[in-house]
Each structure stands twice: as C-alpha cells, then as structure tokens.
C-alpha cells in the first residue's frame with residue numbers, strides 16, 4: 001500500500017467508527033507484544049517518545065510493557081506540545097502510573113549526557129509518518145544517543161526508524177509497522193502488527209477516497225475542470241440536463257451538447273448549451289462534437305441519447321476518435337455493446353446497471369458481493385477500462401482492484417439518479433482523477449446526496465433534488 005492509502009484508510013476507518021484511540025491502543029499493544037515475544041519479559045526497557053502520534057504509540061507501548069518489565073519513558077520535548085487527543089489521553093494515563101518512570105527531557109545537552117547502559121531494549125517512538133525534513137533538536141540528540149547503543153541494546157522502532165527518510169535516523173534492529181506495510185518504506189527490517197483496521201478498508205469507498213478525489217479541486221485557479229456532456233434526443237431532454245447540472249457544482253465549465261429539438265427546453269445559465277441540428281445525434285455531428293471535446297478535460301456520453309440507428313453510429317464514431325477520458329452511460333452502453341473494440345486504448349468508465357451489464361458482456365452479475373466483484377473485475381480487465389456496476393451495492397473495478405459503495409437508498413430508484421451519477425463521475429474525471437477513483441467516489445457522493453435528500457423529504461424525491469444536493473455533499477465530505 002502507499003502512504004496516500006494510509007491517509008484515506010484512516011478517514012474511512014473513522015467513518016466506520018474505528019476511532020484513533022482504538023488504533024493507537026492496538027498499535028502500542030502490538031509493539032509491546034512483539035517485544036515480549038522476541039525478547040521475553042522481566043527486562044529493563046527505555047521508551048523514547050516525541051510529541052506526535054508516534055510518541056503516543058510509545059506511551060501505550062510503555063503502559064503495556066510495564067506490567068511485566070521495568071519501564072522508563074523518556075519524553076523528548078515539551079509535553080504541552082502533545083497534539084492529538086489520543087496522545088494526550090495516553091500521556092495523562094502514564095503520568096498517573098507509579099510503576100513507569102517518566103523523564104521529560106527538553107534540553108539537548110542533557111540528552112547527550114544520558115547513560116542508557118543497563119537497558120535491554122530501547123523503544124524508539126520519537127518520529128513516525130509525520131516527519132518533515134531532517135530531525136531537529138532535541139529529537140536529533142535523542143536519535144544520536146539511541147544510536148550509541150546500537151548492537152548493545154535491542155532497538156525497536158515504532159512504525160519507522162525515527163528520522164526516516166533522512167539519513168539522520170535510528171539504527172533499529174527492526175521497526176514494527178502497522179497492519180499494512182507501506183511499499184515506499186525500505187532500508188530497514190519490518191515486522192507488521194495488526195491494529196484493527198477491518199478488511200472493508202481494502203474495498204469500501206468512503207469519505208477518505210472522496211476527500212482525496214476532491215483535493216484536486218482548487219489547487220490551481222481556473223483549472224478546476226471542463227466537462228462536455230453529450231446526450232438528449234427527440235424523446236429525452238431531462239437526462240443530459242441532470243448529468244450536466246450535478247457536474248456543474250464540481251467543475252468550472254460544463255458544456256451541454258444536445259440535439260436542438262430537446263435543447264430548446266433547457267434554460268439554465270450555469271450550463272453552456274451547444275445545440276446540434278435536428279432531433280437526434282447523427283454521424284454528421286461527429287466532427288463538430290470532436291472539436292468541442294478538444295476543449296474539455298472529460299466527456300460524458302449517453303444520458304437520454306436514444307437508440308436510433310443513426311445515433312448509435314454517431315456514438316461509435318465519436319468514441320473511435322475521442323481522446324479524452326469518457327463516461328459511457330445509458331443508451332451509449334447499448335451502442336458500445338455492438339462494438340466493444342472502439343474502447344481499445346481509451347480511458348473510460350462504463351456505468352451499467354445489471355441489465356446493461358448483461359447486454360454488454362452477455363452475463364448477469366449474480367451471487368455474493370465478492371462473486372459479482374470478481375465478474376466486474378474480469379470484464380474490466382477484458383475491455384481495458386473501468387466498470388461501475390450500479391446496484392444496491394455499486395461495484396467498481398479497473399480490472400486490477402475493486403471497490404464497492406453502499407451509500408444511497410431505495411428512493412434512488414427514481415428515474416434520473418443514474419444521470420446525476422454519470423455527471424458526477426465525469427466531473428471527477430475532469431478534475432484529473434483516475435477512472436477507478438472517479439467512478440467509485442462518484443457512486444459514494446451520489447449516494448450521500450440521495451441520503452441527504454431522504455433525510456429531508458422521505459423516499460419520494462426526484463433526481464433533480466439529488467443533483468442539487470451535490471454542493472452540500474462536497475461540503476460535508478471535506479469537513480469530515
């Protein structure tokens with residue numbers, strides 16, 4: 001896993017109710033257990049803690065070890081700088097204990113003069129994943145002091161050798177890293193302790209993924225994405241409108257390309273309407289649509305576009321030449337089903353429900369969540385893109401991994417919520433997200449929007465109500 005995943009999973013764990021207190025308790029307990037398993041009990045142990053959460057893990061480790069060992073805790077730095085609630089909580093507990101000796105050391109020269117001979121084990125909980133740059137004083141002196149005892153005492157680092165990745169770092173015998181080893185970490189021995197993350201975190205999309213996907217927003221002014229929505233026909237005008245409306249809260253510009261006949265019924269100053277002659281899209285429109293697509297970051301094609309033979313031709317021809325990431329939705333899926341080869345080499349998300357999935361791939365997703373996910377993953381791999389299978393649980397795969405979403409409610413079976421979803425996914429693509437993240441987070445946000453509407457209106461609402469909740473959903477997610 002990557003460090004980015006730690007950020008995402010911590011937020012998702014919190015969302016599932018696994019608190020930072022629980023994680024810290026398990027982290028400290030895990031370190032203590034590994035030390036006793038490897039070196040036995042009845043030892044003289046020094047624990048060095050800093051003021052961050054790595055230090056907090058050290059407080060917990062010290063408490064667990066103190067039951068069967070003689071423990072001294074060296075607090076390096078100012079105790080008023082202990083930041084998080086969970087680290088503070090564990091520090092306050094430690095201060096009440098009579099069987100743990102505590103030494104608070106702020107002064108580097110005093111640290112340099114420390115004599116640690118006699119300690120069998122030194123636990124290094126000075127700095128962890130929150131380290132920025134080379135270690136500063138007084139932490140630096142503590143690291144150098146610990147290193148004087150390399151080879152004499154056993155040195156166990158919590159999560160990382162303090163100072164890592166700089167070269168001023170603790171020379172540990174091993175580090176105890178937590179549950180998921182980070183593939184970026186290298187150059188030291190690692191033992192993994194499980195700290196209570198549920199397996200769901202591998203697959204369940206949550207606010208952590210959403211925050212990460214939305215981070216792309218606002219980094220550069222004027223670069224918050226441009227989206228083109230292509231849809232509408234003589235029979236439908238609402239569907240492309242809903243997709244464009246939902247997307248308009250996320251990106252700077254939304255172009256809405258529709259046949260003139262249905263475009264006449266749209267009147268929304270937030271969207272840039274691009275009407276095309278006639279009642280339905282035809283192959284003749286491809287060139288102009290491609291020109292429009294050149295000016296945007298992503299495209300949504302399909303909502304309300306209809307199934308006329310000339311429109312199918314239009315869709316296939318457009319996709320053959322389109323070079324932008326594209327969400328293929330609704331009736332466009334039926335066109336693509338006739339020639340999956342147009343997808344070769346493209347960056348795309350297919351958004352079928354179970355019926356459309358069968359039209360595309362000849363098989364209906366059935367059975368358990370994992371069975372369905374396996375099928376979605378297999379087909380995504382076969383077409384070389386991302387599939388978002390809509391359902392009670394939405395399943396997304398890029399052919400390598402799969403994610404699922406369970407936000408949403410029964411009220412969302414109302415017509416048009418799929419169009420809103422396609423718009424959100426398109427917007428997330430336009431913001432620069434990879435298709436898997438755009439699709440899975442899109443499903444998550446769409447479901448939260450539906451849940452917010454349900455809280456206010458009950459289960460009888462419309463897709464436009466869901467689309468209009470998008471800005472509130474973003475606000476809520478960013479605050480989480």
Ligand SMILES: NC(=O)C1=CN([C@@H]2O[C@H](COP(=O)(O)OP(=O)(O)OC[C@H]3O[C@@H](n4cnc5c(N)ncnc54)[C@H](O)[C@@H]3O)[C@@H](O)[C@H]2O)[C@H](O)CC1
Nearest residue numbers: 023024052053054127128129130131132133134135136159
């Ligand atoms: N979910 C998890 O992965 C869990 C992680 N735990 C532990 O938490 C740490 C990360 O904690 P964090 O508070 O973010 O950072 P640190 O403790 O590593 O350090 C922050 C602390 O240090 C100061 N600081 C930063 N850089 C330097 C420097 N170069 N020199 C001196 N001081 C520095 C900064 O100002 C802060 O005060 C992770 O490693 C795990 O051990 C959880 O407890 C379990 C869940």
Ligand SMILES: [K+]
Nearest residue numbers: 127158160162
């Ligand atoms: K450490």
